[in-house]
Amino acid sequence: MSMAKLVVMGSINVDHILNLESFPRPGETVKGEQYQVAFGGKGANQAVAAGRCGADITFIACVGQDDTGERICQHLAKDNINTSSIEVIEGETTGAALIFVNQQGENVIGISAGANRALTPDYFLRYEQAVKDADVLLLQLETPLETVQLAAETAKNHHTKVILNPAPAQKIPEQLLSLVDIITPNETEAECLTDIAVKDDAGAGKAAQALHDKGIGTVIITLGNRGVWLSEKGQEGKIVPGFKVKAIDTIAAGDTFNGALVTGLLEGKEMLSAIRFAHAAAAIAVTRQGAQPAIPWRNEIDTFLSEQD
Secondary structure (H helix, E strand, O other): OOOOEEEEEOOOEEEEEEEEOOOOOOOOOOOEEEEEEEEEOHHHHHHHHHHHHOOEEEEEEEEEOOHHHHHHHHHHHHOOEEOOOEEEEOOOOOEEEEEEEOOOOOEEEEEEOHHHHHOOHHHHHHOHHHHHHOOEEEEOOOOOHHHHHHHHHHHHHOOOEEEEOOOOOOOOOHHHHOOOOEEOOEHHHHHHHHOOOOOOHHHHHHHHHHHHHOOOOEEEEEOHHHOEEEEEOOOOOEEEOOOOOOOOOOOOHHHHHHHHHHHHHHOOOOHHHHHHHHHHHHHHHOOOOOOHHHOOOHHHHHHHHHOOO
């Protein structure tokens, strides 16, 4: 049996990360430590998570005409990702994110899109065959929205399942939402899409219902250390708790969860089992620093799961 195919389309960034005691106020300079440069970007993080979990994955993305872009592509290939649909964009820099992390492990982030802006509908059309041939398309919102829309339409027309991680938080056209099979917002993103605050289970349930009403069959709202709220159309929603670990840095937790979740589903796992697998991957990631360096490999996830009761 051939493996189910995944296409991820999205952003590639280089992350500049600095640990601080507390975030600076306007006009204030604070001393940081443990400065590191790591490869990130929501699309790339999710692609790496899926690749390291063992998915058969193709990644549609853009890098800049710089050393960073070249090094990132080499790394992605080592993470079991088909990089043939990643192009170098002339005269552009690779996307960048400046990230401050405080002592509580929370982060604030500023992003320069760079080459990610070049992921236009025309660019996508060069690689649309990959989406037509895939079983699942995983999308986020760090690349132009009209391209995300076109990719989702292409997937829908060819019976490719569409999974959208609607991050970073922004308003999304109803037309795009109606093409989504599974959506994975966090509390902030869920509120942005539905105008319903997700402060407790009741709020999560209402926000999930509002997303079902827009045509989305499965809603998974990530709730940080509480786990996720799973709502499948026509069934009672519920919390699926995560694993308790000591978090050092939550930078790529959501991306790791998404990449692992999709891999689990592609392997034919039931939804609850795929979520548990994704929770395990995210739990390992938050005990490590950085985005892609923190993302676990399949054997680490399987070992972690075998140690749980």
